Amino acid sequence: MQMLGPKTSAQIPAATRQAVVVIGEAPDSSQATTVLYERGAEGWKVSSHPWPARNGGRGWTRNKRDGDQRSPIGVFGLTVAGGLLADPGTTFAYEQTEGFTVAGRDVKGELFAGAFDYAVAVDVSRKPWNGPLDGILPRSGSGGEAIWIYADDARPTRGSVSLSRGRMKELLRWLDPSSRPVVVMGDASALGR
Numbered sequence: 485m486q487m488l489g490p491k492t493s494a495q496i497p498a499a500t501r502q503a504v505v506v507i508g509e510a511p512d513s514s515q516a517t518t519v520l521y522e523r524g525a526e527g528w529k530v531s532s533h534p535w536p537a538r539n540g541g542r543g544w545t546r547n548k549r550d551g552d553q554r555s556p557i558g559v560f561g562l563t564v565a566g567g568l569l570a571d572p573g574t575t576f577a578y579e580q581t582e583g584f585t586v587a588g589r590d591v592k593g594e595l596f597a598g599a600f601d602y603a604v605a606v607d608v609s610r611k612p613w614n615g616p617l618d619g620i621l622p623r624s625g626s627g628g629e630a631i632w633i634y635a636d637d638a639r640p641t642r643g644s645v646s647l648s649r650g651r652m653k654e655l656l657r658w659l660d661p662s663s664r665p666v667v668v669m670g671d672a673s674a675l676g677r
Contacts, residue, residue, distance in 0.1 A: 487507060488675050490677075495668075497666070500663070500665065501665075502665035503522075503523070503528070504633070504665065504666070505521060505675075507669075507670070507672050508669075509672070510671055511543050512542060512543035512544075516537040518535045519535070520655070535651045537647050539641060539644075539645050541641065544669075544671045544674060545557065548608065548631070552643070555641070556669070557675075558668075558669065560669070561666055564578075564579070564605050565578045565604045565656055567600055567601050568581075568600055572602065572653040573653075574656040576659055578656075586600055599636045600634050602634065602635045602656060603633065604633045631644050633667065635648070635652035637649075
């Protein structure tokens with residue numbers, strides 16, 4: 485994972501063997517690229533081709549606040565998943581429920597319909613290992629709304645990361661809770677530190 489600087493790399497726990505790396509084009513951009521990595525005896529190896537992704541409509545931040553339309557920068561655990569649709573074959577704890585129906589509109593004013601067909605909770609503002617809709621927010625020292633990696637049609641988000649529906653299913657099948665996966669996310673300059 486050569487694009488990650490020493491400070492960012494040091495935040496990845498030693499026990500982690502899977503990393504979802506989301507690199508934004510610029511600090512204020514909502515365009516990003518996602519690549520999956522696995523760590524073995526010889527170090528980190530690429531597990532996927534680059535996937536297009538979207539992040540917060542106003543880019544990235546180290547100080548996430550509710551409604552700022554920015555995605556948080558950092559290394560965060562991935563522990564549970566869920567969605568409106570049936571489990572696509574993940575080994576993660578998966579909760580299928582109508583609770584993933586999202587009312588309202590995205591940053592461009594479009595309806596959220598279908599955005600949470602599949603989702604993985606990002607442990608930035610929630611307690612790890614609880615259900616994805618546990619409502620226990622925020623974790624001490626953090627602020628902002630719940631952050632997810634979810635299926636959407638390439639629109640900027642309010643702070644989460646979105647992938648195409650097909651890539652989201654692929655991600656869910658790839659994630660292995662015994663590998664203690666994390667997401668490493670931020671703009672290229674921030675992650676290069």
